[in-house]
Amino acid sequence: MNIKTTLTLVCAAMMGMQLQAQNVGIGEPAPSSKLDILQTETAGSSLEVNHTITTNGSSAIFLRNSGTNRALHAQNLSTTTTSSIARFLQLGQGNGVEIDMDAASPSGIASFLVNNAGAGFGGYFIQAAGNTRPGLLVDHSGSGYGMMVYQNATGNGIYNDVTNGTGFVNIIRADQTGFLGDHTTAGGTGASISLDVQDGIGYIVDADNGNSTTPATAGGDVYGFFANVYTASPVAAGTIAGAAFAATQGGVSHGMLINHTGSQGRNAEFNINGATNADETVFATNLGQGPVFVGQQQSDVLAGTITAANFSYTGADLDDHIGVEGSSTPAAGYGIGVQGTGNYYGVVSIGDMIATGDLTAFGTKAFTIDHPEDPENKMLKHFAIESNEVLNLYRGIAQLDANGQATIELPSYFDDINTNFSYQLTAIGTPEQPYVMEEVNNNKFVVAGKPGTKVSWTLYAERNDAYMRAHPEAGQVEVEKKENNKGKYIRPELYNASPDKAIFKSHTVKKQSSTIQLPKGKELQNQQQDRPAIKIQKETTELPTLD
Incomplete structure (x- = not known):
């Protein structure tokens, strides 16, 4: 017997090694496995394997199993411990745990299976604070789903609790759908976003080529929100579905575009139904160079007179409510509150x-x-004062000089806009009346009388500006009504005629109300309540169970 064999037997004896029927026991008098280790000490590992040769490319532990059960089975029998069943400490550059499935693996077999029958987590990933890599990475190259969740009871299919950063990032590298919600089985809410009393934005769409300050130079049509809705008639008159929408447009296109192609129905409707709400139904501002609102009626085939815009107070309150209010208050002396332009009348008041x-x-x-x-x-x-002429009136006070004369200077534009003058002179403090010595010429005229007399003068002139010269009919006193107005009146009630005989008809909208009503059974629910899940056809997959 050589020294190596002797040392081996001595060590085995000291460790209490027992050899029975080719089973080896360490601390175990009756080993049931080829190697059976029983830890009887109060400290230390039951088995420790150290792989210290840095050039060795083999595994520290390599397990092969040709049988029908697992290659590795670990159990923690303590009911009070909070330690994990297994821990893998990776100090190198590779992956923490790697599971390679053979290409011949049957369909439906899971590479990683967690069957949790208790109340704990199915999986828990802790990522270091300075780590910029994903906590969970799924690199999927197949034609199925990268990740699938079956939520078969109450609760949430996926719950995401984010303290900082973005809750969900979805990068689509092909012309595909970023998010699909299939509610054709049970209806329900497509997306519910609750901000409670916090500031925030429910939904954002960026289509700015990565730079919101410069318009994109390439790309197709982009819609911040697009919906196809084809619904049956409302169950009650005046009830509609409602939605809130907010968007920021940083490009050169529309912030919101709505095209209505139906035979009836409004393009958009906004209602405030709170009786004590004093805010505006619609509020808009414009820091650019254009108008705040532009409305155009572009139909070329209309039945009767159409109103391009209508603003009406339709209540019964006893007060002088205003249908339309316009104001413009820039620097002092500037601003036009209301301007009307028409080929017939610029403004008509009934x-x-x-x-x-x-x-x-x-x-x-x-x-x-x-x-x-x-x-x-x-x-x-x-x-x-009414007149049968279109007149301009000028007046003033003149003081006659020692020669009994005074030259009255008129505005520099007087000759350009006036003709056919009439004069009225009144002496102040003397009965001797003055007279017109020279009529208007080159924007002035001369009066004469007793020297030193104060003279009050008034000058009437017929308007003769460019507009009146181009449209002399504007000063016509007796005017024939147009053919389509024959038999109609400006104020039919003054001639005992019916209201339908009015030339200028009122287009006041009748009082009405609309109620936003959700379909029955589809009221918004709290996050912890049961919600219909997205139904996706499940594959027939038999997953193995734990022993």
């Missing part, structure tokens, strides 16, 4: 018009102010 006083088209024309003697309870109205 009733009195008031501009801090009545300026009416068909009734009286007056300025209206608070009565200076009783401003809290009364108003004072001064009325405009």
Whole structure:
């Protein structure tokens, strides 16, 4: 017997090694396996394998199993320990755990199976704070699903709790769908986003070529939100489906585009149904160079008179509510509150018009102010003078010189816009009346009388500006009604005629209301409540179970 054999037997004896029927036991008097190790010490590992040769390319432990059960089976029999069944500490450059399935593996067999019958996690991944790599990476090259979740009971199919960063990133490298929700089996909510009382955005679409400050130079048509909806008639009149939408457009196209091709129905409708809500139904601002709103009626085939825009107060409250209010208040002296342009009439008023006083088209024309003697309870109205001519009026005070003359200078534009003059002179402080010595010429005229007399003068002139010269019919007093207005009236009620005989008909919209109503059984639910899951055809897959 050589020294090596002797040492081996001595060591085996010291360790309590037992050899029975070719089974080897270490600390185990009756080994049941080829190698059976029983740990009887209070500290230390039951088995430790050290692979210290750095040039050795073999595995520290290599397991082969030609039988029908597992190559490795580990159990933790302690019911109080919080330690893991297995731990893999990787200090090198490779993967933590690698499972290679042979190409001949049957369909439906899982490379990694967790069968959790308890109350713990099925899988738990902890990623170091400085690690920029994914916590879980699935590199899928097949034609099936990269990851599939069957949620067969209450709860969430996927739950994502994010403290910082983006909750979900989906990069699509082909012309495919980024997210598909199939609700054809049970309906339900396609996406529910709850911000509670927090600031946030429910849905963002960026189509800016990676640079939101510069318009994209290439690309096709892009829609921030696109939906095809074909629904049956509402179960009750006036009920509609509703949605909130917010978007930021940084390019040169539309922020929102809605095309309606149906034979009826509004393109968009906005309702505030809270009786105490004092906010605007629609609020819009524009920091650019164009108008805030542009509306165009472009139909060439219309039945009767159409209104391109209609704003109406349809309530019954006893107050002077305003149908349309326009204001423009830039620097002092500038701004036009309301401007109307028409080939026939620029502005038509059915009733009195008031501009801090009545300026009416068909009734009286007056300025209206608070009565200076009783401003809290009364108003004072001064009325405009009607005339059968389109006139301009000029007035002033002149002082006759020692020669009994005064030259009255008129505005520099006077000759350009006036013709056919009339004069009125009144002496102040003397009965001797002055007279017109020279008529208007080169924007001035001369009056004469008793030297030193103060003269009050008034000059009436017929308008003769460029517009009046181009449209002399604008000053015509008696006008024939157009053929389509024959037999109609501006104010038919004054002639005991029916309202349908009015030339300018009111297009006031009747009072109406619309209620946003969700389909029955589809009310929004809290996150912890049961929601219909996306139904995807399951493959017939038999997964093995644990012993």
